[in-house]
Amino acid sequence: LLRQCRVPRSTPTSGRLLSTSASNILDEHLLHRSPVHTEFFQASLPHLKVPDLNASVEKYLNSQRPLLTDEQFSATTSICQEFLKQDGPELQRLLLDYDKSNSDGNYVSDFWFDMYLRDRRSLVLNHTPFLAFSAATEQPDPLDRLTNMVYSSARYQLTYANRVLKPEVYFLDPKLSEEKFYQRMKMLSRIPGHSRLAWAAAYLHKAFPLDMSQYPNLMASTRLPQTGRDSLRRYPDSRHIVLMRGGRFYSFDIIEPDGLSVVPASTIRARLSECLADSRPAAEFPVGVLTSADRDVWTKERQKLAHASKTNSASLEAIDSALFLVCLDESQQTSDSALCHTFLHSGDGANRWWDKSLCLMAILPVGEFAVSFEHSWGDGVAVSRYFNEVFNDSNRRPGLSSGQSESLAADPVSVRRLEFDLDDSLKASIATCREQLSARTADLDLDFWQFDGFGKSSAKRAGLSPDSVSQTAIQLAYYWLSGGATAPTYESCSTAAFQRGRTETIRSATSATKEFCRLAGGSEPAPTNQLLAALKAASDAHSTLTKDAAMGKGWDRHLFALRCMSERRAGGAVPRLFTDPAYRKINEIVLSTSTLSMPAVKIGGFAPVSPAGLGVGYAIEDSSMGCVATAYKSSGRSSAEFMRCYQRACLLLADVIGKALDA
Numbered sequence: 296l297l298r299q300c301r302v303p304r305s306t307p308t309s310g311r312l313l314s315t316s317a318s319n320i321l322d323e324h325l326l327h328r329s330p331v332h333t334e335f336f337q338a339s340l341p342h343l344k345v346p347d348l349n350a351s352v353e354k355y356l357n358s359q360r361p362l363l364t365d366e367q368f369s370a371t372t373s374i375c376q377e378f379l380k381q382d383g384p385e386l387q388r389l390l391l392d393y394d395k396s397n398s399d400g401n402y403v404s405d406f407w408f409d410m411y412l413r414d415r416r417s418l419v420l421n422h423t424p425f426l427a428f429s430a431a432t433e434q435p436d437p438l439d440r441l442t443n444m445v446y447s448s449a450r451y452q453l454t455y456a457n458r459v460l461k462p463e464v465y466f467l468d469p470k471l472s473e474e475k476f477y478q479r480m481k482m483l484s485r486i487p488g489h490s491r492l493a494w495a496a497a498y499l500h501k502a503f504p505l506d507m508s509q510y511p512n513l514m515a516s517t518r519l520p521q522t523g524r525d526s527l528r529r530y531p532d533s534r535h536i537v538l539m540r541g542g543r544f545y546s547f548d549i550i551e552p553d554g555l556s557v558v559p560a561s562t563i564r565a566r567l568s569e570c571l572a573d574s575r576p577a578a579e580f581p582v583g584v585l586t587s588a589d590r591d592v593w594t595k596e597r598q599k600l601a602h603a604s605k606t607n608s609a610s611l612e613a614i615d616s617a618l619f620l621v622c623l624d625e626s627q628q629t630s631d632s633a634l635c636h637t638f639l640h641s642g643d644g645a646n647r648w649w650d651k652s653l654c655l656m657a658i659l660p661v662g663e664f665a666v667s668f669e670h671s672w673g674d675g676v677a678v679s680r681y682f683n684e685v686f687n688d689s690n691r692r693p694g695l696s697s698g699q700s701e702s703l704a705a706d707p708v709s710v711r712r713l714e715f716d717l718d719d720s721l722k723a724s725i726a727t728c729r730e731q732l733s734a735r736t737a738d739l740d741l742d743f744w745q746f747d748g749f750g751k752s753s754a755k756r757a758g759l760s761p762d763s764v765s766q767t768a769i770q771l772a773y774y775w776l777s778g779g780a781t782a783p784t785y786e787s788c789s790t791a792a793f794q795r796g797r798t799e800t801i802r803s804a805t806s807a808t809k810e811f812c813r814l815a816g817g818s819e820p821a822p823t824n825q826l827l828a829a830l831k832a833a834s835d836a837h838s839t840l841t842k843d844a845a846m847g848k849g850w851d852r853h854l855f856a857l858r859c860m861s862e863r864r865a866g867g868a869v870p871r872l873f874t875d876p877a878y879r880k881i882n883e884i885v886l887s888t889s890t891l892s893m894p895a896v897k898i899g900g901f902a903p904v905s906p907a908g909l910g911v912g913y914a915i916e917d918s919s920m921g922c923v924a925t926a927y928k929s930s931g932r933s934s935a936e937f938m939r940c941y942q943r944a945c946l947l948l949a950d951v952i953g954k955a956l957d958a
């Protein structure tokens with residue numbers, strides 16, 4: 296059963312485009328040429344080990360402590376003790392056996408894919424996040440910038456598909472030059488058996504290669520709705536993109552038929568212009584909104600759509616197999632929160648195809664650009680690699696040289712309009728989905744704030760972890776917002792250091808942050824020296840949790856996998872630990888947080904993961920901090936109120952840290 300749940304493996308797939316050799320491709324069609332092939336480290340990456348059962352239960356109890364009363368905590372402790380004596384050891388053994396028989400090196404990855412693909416809820420707001428691009432170094436015409444981004448994306452695909460995209464490596468030693476590192480790795484590549492040694496050789500240089508198993512699904516891939524459990528499908532031969540505007544679809548090639556070169560940027564621009572020149576009004580029944588429905592509903596509607604006509608099945612095939620989607624939105628609004636709303640959900644969802652693995656969005660009237668991604672296939676680490684490559688390449692080596700845009704010939708024949716034949720039943724479904732999505736998105740409250748008075752450098756100088764300080768600010772904000780409560784908190788942490796690594800949770804509401812909030816959050820905050828000591832304790836506790844999570848030693852994924860084993864165990868009852876109200880409560884995430892600090896990112900965000908929760912995307916730069924908060928109005932929460940508390944918390948922390956640095 297478990298084997299059936301697997302998604303396709305990530306080894307480079309055969310296919311016309313992929314089987315070309317990079318040596319036949321001119322440099323101008325590639326981002327770069329890696330000295331070692333893209334999967335050089337992949338086979339040697341460490342396997343994620345099943346953590347020790349006692350250690351995970353102890354960590355779980357530590358995370359429960361700040362959320363429970365003494366009485367509740369004592370009940371949960373007894374349940375944990377019972378688990379350690381009864382079901383725990385058997386489930387742990389089953390998990391270890393499963394891990395041993397599973398040669399893929401990651402005991403939780405299949406379950407995690409399954410969690411995403413079995414979720415029947417709409418992808419919109421529940422899963423799909425966005426990341427918006429910073430301004431370009433020069434300010435080109437928005438259509439030129441879009442052309443350059445599409446062109447650089449095609450270069451990315453040729454570079455990846457031909458295995459010359461540099462492996463993703465996290466360098467810890469600032470003195471190590473990348474060039475020297477790769478020279479050495481290239482020497483290693485001549486030694487027989489190097490694929491087993493590659494990771495260890497990098498480790499000796501304090502360089503940590505990261506998992507690249509998600510990369511094949513970034514482009515030329517889609518999620519497909521299916522009853523009960525969706526699937527992921529790849530199209531390694533793909534050379535075209537699909538553009539959406541006003542809910543209508545257009546398709547054109549961005550890689551030449553030889554699979555060796557990118558279509559000239561001037562031609563891509565002409566093809567984009569051709570789509571923009573379509574003077575028809577926006578689609579009355581935009582088919583894309585169906586992809587925002589409950590997955591079982593969409594499965595049925597998609598079947599109807601596909602069977603209704605050959606035109607429909609051809610259009611579906613063109614969308615599914617596209618390298619990526621380009622969505623052009625029309626908004627004239629320039630406020631940060633308006634941008635976030637458009638990029639996160641596009642209002643009525645008429646101009647999106649939520650199943651597509653990667654979507655490049657552009658609001659041409661205001662010159663803003665972003666990507667969103669369907670989350671089941673991959674995480675922020677893989678997407679941010681593409682994001683950075685495209686941002687840098689389109690800035691430094693734009694496909695379109697200046698002045699080129701004026702002399703373009705129109706290229707109508709290469710742009711295919713994708714049409715759909717809709718009967719009354721499909722039209723009615725589209726109208727219903729559109730209404731439902733509009734109601735859901737209208738319920739989303741969103742606020743953005745940027746603070747220039749504090750950043751990474753002050754935190755570091757005070758001996759504090761910048762991320763821990765940000766998380767403490769979020770805790771203090773919530774303490775004020777809720778009148779003194781501590782909430783189940785989720786901070787996403789990548790486990791890409793491991794083969795097929797996805798994420799682990801940092802439970803950043805700790806007893807130490809609770810104590811800090813108690814000291815700082817009252818009407819009379821404690822003296823600065825006490826606050827500093829409490830902040831240091833909170834930072835240290837959070838840093839330990841972060842290291843544990845990144846090393847695959849958090850409790851969340853371990854208990855999640857044990858729960859999956861218990862559900863699959865023949866005849867076994869679900870252990871009390873998983874039915875304990877405290878377990879349910881800690882998994883109803885109120886503060887869902889994620890951070891990404893990169894110069895290429897202007898802003899980014901996601902919606903809350905539970906109806907009464909908050910979504911908190913934040914970044915901490917050298918001397919500034921930024922945050923995007925989301926909440927559902929119907930839950931009575933307000934993102935603006937959270938943000939006011941967060942601002943107050945940041946000011947208080949900046950003050951405490953400033954005093955420490957002055958002393």
Ligand code: BUJ
Nearest residue numbers: 424675787798889891899900912913914921922
């Ligand atoms: O944890 C997981 O498994 C995946 C998480 C799920 N969740 C979002 C619910 C936490 N997914 C991610 O973390 C990916 C999120 C990608 C978007 C991150 C946005 C953070 C940047 C915000 C920048 C804010 C403003 C900057 C201003 C200078």
